[in-house]
Amino acid sequence: MYPSTSYRKYWPKYKDGNPVWNFFHFDNFRSFYPKCNECGSSISRGYGKPNTTNMARHLECRHPILHEELLELRKMAWNPPPSPVTIVTEDVIDIKDSESENEKHEDEFFDATDDYVDANESIDGNKAADETGDQISTALQIYKTPTAVEFSGNKDTNMCNIPPSITPHSLHSNTQQGSQETNSTKPNVSMSKEELEKRLLIAQIEREEAAKRREEAATRNLEASTAAIHSRLTN
Known part of the structure; x- marks a missing residue:
């Protein structure tokens, strides 16, 4: 079951796109199902706005080593939210x-x-x-x-x-x-x-x-x- 689209704003954001695409590809630009680079299996991306949850799950179940690499890439490419800005005023009394x-x-x-x-x-x-x-x-x-x-x-x-x-x-x-x-x-x-x-x-x-x-x-x-x-x- 695919997660609701209302929760997509909480998904992690990456600097140069989702790193999972380093392990999948499309045969042609009209293809809807991406294929695994390792085994060539076609992975369904759901309906409506496609997501990459099934692609990461395929690597976790079928290719554990590649899944570990995916986790490392996600850590490196994760774009954290900006830290809160602390406003320092000149009215602080020493x-x-x-x-x-x-x-x-x-x-x-x-x-x-x-x-x-x-x-x-x-x-x-x-x-x-x-x-x-x-x-x-x-x-x-x-x-x-x-x-x-x-x-x-x-x-x-x-x-x-x-x-x-x-x-x-x-x-x-x-x-x-x-x-x-x-x-x-x-x-x-x-x-x-x-x-x-x-x-x-x-x-x-x-x-x-x-x-x-x-x-x-x-x-x-x-x-x-x-x-x-x-x-x-x-x-």
């Missing part, structure tokens, strides 16, 4: 390269602020903090030893206690009035004890405000550095 990049970004943690922090903002903040620190240091040099000041009609060598009724607003207004009355940067020896206490409190408040501004500037720089490192690592 794990080693990515790890080295991450380590490089971690090493450059303190240098990331140069690229992501506003230079003008950082310079202005540092400059303002330095100026405030200079003013505070000058005020501390002027008022650092209240015990050395001799009050009129009273000599007190103890530190002065700040009255609780004084507020920063009243101290600021009193300081402006005092600056209008005198243009001297040095404390007046004849000033009252309360005025000196007010100036000391103002200097302390300014020092605390300057320290607070420095802490805020440092916090902003740290947040900017952290954001820069996070953005580099994610990219």
Whole structure:
């Protein structure tokens, strides 16, 4: 029984035709039955579209040696299907390269602020903090030893206690009035004890405000550095 024609697409394909024709021939071009070159037997090729199954089977049954040669020829002439093409894209990420990049970004943690922090903002903040620190240091040099000041009609060598009724607003207004009355940067020896206490409190408040501004500037720089490192690592 001949195989169905629907399975012919699964038959092996050869480069130069089926090698079985090396063992068979036709007497003339009108002949339908091929003849064996070895024994001269006519082999039926089926009906419709002829096939070579009976020809190979004849060699297997009648001429085993020739059948072995046919198998070798088929192995040599078999045309295998093309191998699947592997498409290599350029988007493949090398794990080693990515790890080295991450380590490089971690090493450059303190240098990331140069690229992501506003230079003008950082310079202005540092400059303002330095100026405030200079003013505070000058005020501390002027008022650092209240015990050395001799009050009129009273000599007190103890530190002065700040009255609780004084507020920063009243101290600021009193300081402006005092600056209008005198243009001297040095404390007046004849000033009252309360005025000196007010100036000391103002200097302390300014020092605390300057320290607070420095802490805020440092916090902003740290947040900017952290954001820069996070953005580099994610990219």
